[in-house]
Amino acid sequence: MSDIDHMDRRILIELQRDAEQSLETLGAAVGLSRNACWRRIRQMETDGIIRGRVALLNATRLGLPLTVFIQVRTNAHAPDWLERFSTATRAMPEILGVYRMSGDLDYLIRAQVADMAGYDRLYQNLIRKVPLSDVSASFVMEEIKETTALPL
Structure with a gap:
């Protein structure tokens, strides 16, 4: 965790809440521009901090309760x-x-x-x-x- 700063943490918290939100929405939530958010996300992906983005499914609704x-x-x-x-x-x-x-x-x-x-x-x-x-x-x-x- 020492490789990320306070702003990276805020971005990660927001992405964990909703990885589908637009960069504009994310930037507004953390106080950065769209491009600054994009650069930080790309760097965290390169560093392996962000491993991927997935859709969370409802197992019960899919017949696997x-x-x-x-x-x-x-x-x-x-x-x-x-x-x-x-x-x-x-x-x-x-x-x-x-x-x-x-x-x-x-x-x-x-x-x-x-x-x-x-x-x-x-x-x-x-x-x-x-x-x-x-x-x-x-x-x-x-x-x-x-x-x-x-x-x-």
Whole structure:
């Protein structure tokens, strides 16, 4: 964060709120000209601070209302197993995030599916591709907070 100044932070806060706003609107919100905003955004993209811009979709409206967190434990920790696991999980569009964890849990997977049958298909597909020691799942009953905005 030391490579960005206060104005960059303000721009990033605004872009996290609405990345689709015009440069004129953004400039007015942060107190810069359109061109100055554009130059700063381009530099942050070049520096890898801004990785991309996406549309946030409503999973429920698209028929994928069930969020599941899958806890994975494995006895295999060899590089070839990790490569198979990484390749398998990256290829499954239902899987939105995969995290290697500290503590008792080896991996945490976040997935979005239509229903329990959709989860079961995902589970069966995953265990066909890579051996796992222990798999358990928790299903989201209520989403209290979900954001992509970083605390700047």
